Amino acid sequence: MLKNIRIVLVNTSHPGNIGAAARAMKNMGLSDLCLVEPRKFPHRDAEARAAGATDILENAKVVDDLDQALADCQLVVGASARSRTIPWPIVNPRELASIVAPLADDVRVAVLFGREDRGLTNDELQRCHHHVHIPVNEDFSSLNIAAAVQVITYELRMAKLSDVDEAKPQWGTDWDVELADNRELELLFEHLEQTLIEVDFLDPDKPRNLMPRLRRLFMRAIPDKIEVNVLRGMLTAVQKCTKGKES
Amino acid sequence: MLKNIRIVLVNTSHPGNIGAAARAMKNMGLSDLCLVEPRKFPHRDAEARAAGATDILENAKVVDDLDQALADCQLVVGASARSRTIPWPIVNPRELASIVAPLADDVRVAVLFGREDRGLTNDELQRCHHHVHIPVNEDFSSLNIAAAVQVITYELRMAKLSDVDEAKPQWGTDWDVELADNRELELLFEHLEQTLIEVDFLDPDKPRNLMPRLRRLFMRAIPDKIEVNVLRGMLTAVQKCTKGKES
Structure with a gap:
């Protein structure tokens, strides 16, 4: 799916932004970049900001007009700062991803990004099926182009990944140790209680809420077997x- | 909520990245920027890339070490490229947002971003409750810092916008006690380490991974102030x- 999504940058002024957009694309697994009348390209600033994504720049298609950029695309989406004269179907990046994700693998999608200073023209926006709007702070809404590409391609990638990774391990990472079972935890709490009595921190006649508090704390962490062993070793x-003191 | 989230950039080399991060923050409605030993700051490249977000740069706190950056924060999250020697609870930006969104308005959150070339150190990562990992293309995983700030602050903003009605409190219940802040946690870990040395459980010459393991365990639980006091009372x-024994 990500391979079939084309990022189209229209009339970009600063080549650094083209490089940064290429880097963002490659980070998110996209590769199809199309430049419509870039002001300066190729350019060393583009290379520099692309970091290792120079292959994206080298393979970028540079074209004279939007027709060439969009000819083979079935779904066209334009990044838009705000709604224009004629209201258009507008989605946020997550909604866009939920539209794109279920499409057949061979559907070609283009996402258009306009000029640094004034975005896409009304004519260009009217070439689009949908407009995508990133919900920015209203008081400071001018988003850098590469930042906009980053956010939108991130959402597209997240939508693709969420098909795959339903069964996620505990805490989002493969833990290296099996979690402690209930019996081990109960033995830990017994050991803890006994030790706290011995160091005169817990008065068995006036236990208050000490043990429940400690249980709650350790249970929240869901300790693994090694952690329980370490704690018992400490005790x-x-x-x-x-x-030693008493004898 | 967004006002209480601090973005902490550690040892940033390129001032342009600081400016771009400030712009991303302001676009998403954040304003609290803290710079730990930036290589060059203030700098004209930071101003240039900040576009209109110079107020964020002007109000940025520049500090010498992480302690000063984190002292008043109750939840600390570190951006991490991959899992390290000791696995740590790891979330993606959306999961992070779902953790942060339900927190009480006065809980201070810090999100740490490391150096351009090698991210955060293991010591820095072990100061964190959670690590946040942006699910990048494995073949090209080095994300620009400002791009990472953009994605994570975008998710935080999306969660805030969608979260008006459906706020579930932390751990599914209204907590009765304020969460411990980072300074209190660091004092706890110092106290714990000292005590473990005194009972001959920790050999300062051969510390192995004992303290990181214990940090990870307690951090997962996100202790509140009373819990930290109880633990220190025990120590x-x-x-x-x-x-008593020695005398």
Whole structure:
């Protein structure tokens, strides 16, 4: 799906923005870049800001007008700062991703980004099926082009990934150790309680809410087996010191 | 909520990235920027890339170390390219937003971004409750810092916008106690380390991964102020016993 999404930059003034957009695209797994009448391209600033995404720049198609950029695309979406004279179907980047994700693999999608200073013209916007608007701070709404490309391609990528990764491991990462089971936790809490009595921190006649508080704290962390072993090792070390004192 | 989120840039090399990050922040409605030992700041490249967000740069706090950046923060999250030696709870930007959105309005959150060439150090990552990872293309995973700030602040903003009606409190319940801030947690870990040395459980010459493991465990639970006080009370009780033995 991501391979079939073309990013179209119209009349970009600053070549650095083209480079940064290429980098954002490659980071998110896109590769099809089309430049409509860029002011300066190729240019060293584009290379510099692309970091390692120079292949995207080298393969970019440079064209004279929008027709050439869009000819083979079935869905065209224009990035728009605000609604124009004629209201148009407008989506945010997440909604756009939810429109694009279910499309067949061979549907070609183009997302258009306009000029740094004044975006896309009304004519260009009217070539689009949808407009996509990033919900920016109203008091400071001018988003850098590469930043807009970053946000929109990120959403497209997230939509693609969410098809795949339903079963996510605990805490979002593969944990290296099995989680402790309930029996191990109960033994830990017994050990903790006993030790706290021995160091005179817990008065068995006036236990208050100490153990429930500690249980709640440790349970929230969902400890693994090694962590429980480490905690019990600490308690044993404390007990050894305490017994040393008494004898 | 967005006003209470601090973006912390650690050791940034290129002032242009600081400016672009400030612009991304302002676009998304954030304003609290903290710079830990920036290589060059203030700098004209930062001004240029900030576009109209110079107020964010002017109000940025420049500090010498991470302690000063994080002291008053209750939730600390580090941007991480991949999982490190010890796995840490890791979320994507959307999951991060779903954690941050339900927090009470006065909870201060810090999101840390590391150096251009090598990100955050292991020590810095171990100061964090969670790591946030942007699911990039594995073949080209080095994301520009400002682009990472853009994606994460975009998700935070989206969560805030969608979250007006459906706010679920942290841990699914209204918490009765304020969360501990970073300074309190660091004092707790110092106290814990000291006590473990005194009971001969931790060998300062061979610390292995003991403290990182314990940090990770307690950070996962996101302790509140009373819990931290209880833990420190326990440590003091243990120390009293140990000292009793020695004398």
